[in-house]
Amino acid sequence: MDPYRHAAERAHQLAWAILARAALTHRGAVAVLLAAQGPAGAADILAHATPDLTVRAGADICDANRIGARLITPEDPEWPRQLTKFDDPDTDRFGPVALWARGSGRLNTTGGRSVAVVGARACTEHGRTATCEFTTAAAGQGWAIVTGGAYGVDTAAVEATLAVDGSAVVVTASGLSHAYPATNRDLFEKVTRRGLLVSEYPPFDRPTRDRFLHRNRVIAALGRAGMVVPEAGIRSGTLNAVGWANRLDRPVFTLPTPTPLAPAWAGCAAMVDDGRARLAADTGRLLAALAAEN
Incomplete structure (x- = not known):
């Protein structure tokens, strides 16, 4: 050179x-x-x-x-153009200036047919099963799964995606040298073989409380077809992610539950009641609805 x-x-x-x-x-x-x-x-x-x-x-x-890892900027072909939709000086809302990424995937391809899957950290067994069933079907049809990599629903979504050799994009609240939660370190290493770990924070920065909420706007943006919430409590941080999806006019879906009055599904019930989310009838029709939005 x-x-x-x-x-x-x-x-x-x-x-x-x-x-x-x-x-x-x-x-x-x-x-x-x-x-x-x-x-x-x-x-x-x-x-x-x-x-x-x-x-x-x-x-x-x-x-x-x-x-x-590498630094992806708005000048790169790989840059997700949907992130610029956040830039609004009047409301002081902005997307990231650049993204640090690690893995074999590329955001302009893995993010082209993508859906965000987020939910409760303390999910029930049903929530985990519903997450795995939906994610297995979606990843099996070539959808990239975008999530935050937390315990519960996020982890179940990543595990199910990798089980069918699908592509996952995990948006972290820390720099890419830190696995959070630490028990997911091996799982995240597997993600890099087909997908991406993504963060707006420098490689050795540690997570902070506000960053877990801040990264939700990136998750919402990268899930181009919409967001699926299998389970979320009434005080779940997932509702913050749903708010970002609503701002971006991304459709939000929640999955059916046999216990609609359970606390673990209370956040989903509230979102359906006030119109922030729609209740999906079944996986097949949900995937068709997402395909229509993509």
Whole structure:
């Protein structure tokens, strides 16, 4: 490779890494600078304003290289264009500036025919079974399954997807060097063989309480055909993810239960009652409805 071209590419990647790190605390300001100055100009302004930002962004790139991750930016063909729908300065809502990704999949292909599957961490046996049945059918028909990788419904969805050699996209609330929950480390490694681990947080950043809610907007965006919620309690963080899907006009479906009054399904009942979600009659018709939306 031409050394001058290689140096230019490295400088451009560093600029985006600077923007990605700065956006973690000043997303609105980064959006304004990007629109006015472009990535190089915006990064230069931010680097001068925060002396250690360039060093930290350079370390992020080194950390990513060490674990086999890459930085995906809006300039890449792989970038999911639906993420730009979040950018609304009037409401101070913004999508991620860039995404760190690890795995053999590509977001522009795995995200092309995709559905989000999220739900209760403390799911019931029925919730787990319903998740596995739907996800097995969807992944078996070539749908990519987008989820958060948490305990319960998320983990069941990933396991069922991998069992039929399907493709999963797991959006994490931490940097990609940290498996959360830690017991899913081996499961996440399996995901990278056919799908992707994705995060807007630098590789060695740890999860925080707000990041679990913040990543829900990415899950909702990457599930292009819609979102399926097999089970969720009335105070479940899943309802936050549903809110993001509603904002993006993504259809939300919940799965039937033999115990509609059970606490584990109370969140789903509330969503159906107030129109945030629809009750799916069966897996076949649900997949047909999702295909019509994709």
